[in-house]
Amino acid sequence: MLYSFRKELNDAINRGFDRTLRLAVTGLSRSGKTAFITSLINQLLNIDRNDNNHLPLFEAAHNNTIIGVKRIAQxxxxxSRFDYEGNIQALNEIPPQWPKSTEGVSETRLAIRYQRQSGLMRHFKEKGTLYLDIFDYPGEWLLDLPxxxxxxxxxxxxxxxxxxxKRxxxxxNWLEKVKKxxxxxxxxxxxxxxxxxxYTVFLFDCKAEGLHFIQPGRFVLPRELENAPILQFFPLVHLNQSQLLQLQQNAKEGSYFKVLTQRYDYYCQHVVKGFYHRYFSTIDRQVVLADCLTPLNYSQQAFLxxxxxLQQLFSNFHYGKRSLIHRLFSPRIDKLMFIATxxxxxxxxxxxxxxxxMRQLLQEGGRHAEYEGIDTEYTAIAAIRATKQWMIKQDGKRxxxxxxxxxxxxxxxxxxxxSVPSRLPNKQFWQNQNFEFDQFEPQPLDNxxxxxxxxMDSVLQFLLSDKL
Ligand code: GDP
Incomplete structure (x- = not known):
């Protein structure tokens, strides 16, 4: 008892009552990042000491640990600042609209005022603030790590x-020209x-067909690099190994082959490494969002x-001591959440x-990957719930x-x-596939x-409860 009290006191002194938590959110375009962050902010801003019926599974909202939440300067x-107000405005339109997807990176900061209601520290009536930085970046950029x-x-x-x-x-079109x-x-x-x-048009066409394994990731989300020579290269897919090696040995400075190689190297060193260095090493907790339903509407190739x-995204967080990411960037993530949106x-x-x-998709054969010191959770959510559930009775069945x-x-x-297949669908599934997931419009917000x-409450419980 004495020991645990001392430990709790020490912990509190060490970190002070004010702390910062940097939460990163990623996923491919249209996986639901904008909806997720908008909802997460909204759920927290609406915590009220009297009524928290919207978050039954988030303890800190229920036991009055959280005193209040506000948005402050990042x-x-x-x-770029995450456009929370604009997104709420879209949901308040008549009829309600989906918020506009973010592109590139964006950030927002919340100050969560709290007072411990449980544990030994509750006797000290001190109030603290948790500064929550929410940072989102495109999953497409993570595909470049390899x-x-x-x-x-x-x-x-x-x-x-x-x-x-299909690829x-x-x-x-592109290939015929490169061959010449x-x-x-x-x-x-x-x-x-x-x-x-x-080549970029080809990558966009792949995306339109539900094929998301796209490298280099910046080609489809270039942001400030649009039209920059650093994005003007492509792979040579029509040559065999010995032709490639011959070019490597003989091509002169200033030749197409040399320039393509230099641009690729420059892209790796400056764009890919730059991104990981700047952002990745500062993240405390990571959320990876995946829309696992839409690919079921497409084809087996889109699904594979x-x-x-997903396995590529996942490998970013698979920190073995010898992994590339560990060697290069020493990340410090302690919690990781994979969410089917x-x-x-x-x-x-x-x-x-x-x-x-989703677990099957992430981990080949459902095997449990090792994460050194990372608490990992898998869940399914709707950040902005557009449908209501109904129970219909037919022939005595529900x-x-x-x-x-x-x-x-x-x-x-x-x-x-x-029904959603619980395992990776086999050939037969694709032959009899009768899957048609419709898109829905958001519901109007009530008073x-x-x-x-x-x-979303279980997400908050996993990500924040130990910090409050
Ligand atoms: P982002 O590109 O990752 O930021 O994805 P968005 O958050 O913009 O989501 C893309 C689209 O997915 C939205 O416009 C919606 O049509 C749909 N969507 C996202 N979240 C939800 C959700 O919780 N429920 C439903 N029904 N649709 C969603």
Whole structure:
């Protein structure tokens, strides 16, 4: 007892009553980052000492530990501010609109005033503030990490092995032009820029087909690097190994091959490494969002591609002492949460299947990966719940259904969206696939202005409870 009291007191003194927690949120475009952060801020701002019915699973809201929450100026002034007000405004429109997705990085800071209500420190009536920095960045940028381990020639070979099925079809226009290029000739900057543009169009076309394994990630989300020569390169996927090695040995300075190699190296050193150095080493806790339902609407190739992407994202947090990320950036993340988003597209009885499917997607064969010293959790949520659950009785059986405004025709519909496979779907599934997840429009906010959600309280409990 005495020991634990002393320890608690020491801990409090060591960290002071004011603390900062840097929470990073990532996921591919349209995985739900903007909706997630908007809802997270909204749930916290609406904590009220009298009524916290919107967060039944978040203890600090219930036992009155949290006194109040407000938004304050962010700590990193060079990063775009997360547009919370604009997003709430969109949800308050008639009819309500989805907030506009963020691109690139954005940041926001909340001050959470609290007073301990449990544990030995409650006797000290001191109040503290937890400064919560929420920082979001595109998952696409994380897909670039392995480039740091590959030379230009190796990367070209790896891209060649990916060029199958739909990807091969989509690559034709760009590929035909690259084949005509004499790679040992002196570079023409305009031709190179045009070919890089064609390659970028190909990457966007892949995305439109639900194929998300895209490298280099900045090509589809360039932000301030748009049209910069640093993004004007592409892999050589039409040459075999010996042709590539021959070029590597013989190509002269100023040739296409040399310039492509230099641009690739520069991209790795400055863009990829720069990103990890600047942001990654400062993160305390990380949330990775994944929309595992939409790929089920596409094809087996889109689904397998998603698996590859998630495993790639996941490998960023797979810190073995010998891992690339550990060696280069010494990250300090202590909690990691993988979240399947948009869970209001399915009925609640299907949530365990969705979580299980995400785990399968993340970890090949569902094996448990090792995380050294990282507390990891998997869950499924709806940040902005657009549907209501209904229970219909048919022939004495209970059937769960969803009701919401369908985005495609803006009609109110009641439907049973089908069951989610709990394991990676096999060939048969794709042959009989009858999956059609509709998009829904957000519901109007009621007088309380609290965003309706599904399980955001369990997310807050995991991410924040030990800091309050
Ligand atoms: P981002 O690109 O990762 O920031 O993704 P967004 O948060 O902008 O989400 C992209 C789209 O997914 C939104 O416009 C919505 O159509 C949908 N969406 C996101 N979150 C939810 C959710 O909780 N429920 C539902 N039904 N749709 C969602």
């Amino acid at each position: 700590s990193d002034l060079s990063v 480039l740091l381990n590959l030379s230009y020639v190796q990367w070209s070979q790896q891209q060649q092995s990916l060029l199958q099925g 091969q079809e989509l690559a034709q 290029l004499d790679l040992s000739a002196v570079v023409n900057e305009d031709i190179l820029a045009q070919l890089a543009k064609d 591609d998603m698996q590859q992407v 948009k869970a209001d597209h399915i009925t609640t009885d299907q949530l365990p299947n969705l979580i299980s499917l 059937i769960y259904a969803l009701q919401g405004i369908r985005s495609s025709d803006k009609q109110q519909v009641t439907l049973y969206p089908g 309380s202005s609290v965003i309706p959600h599904l399980r």
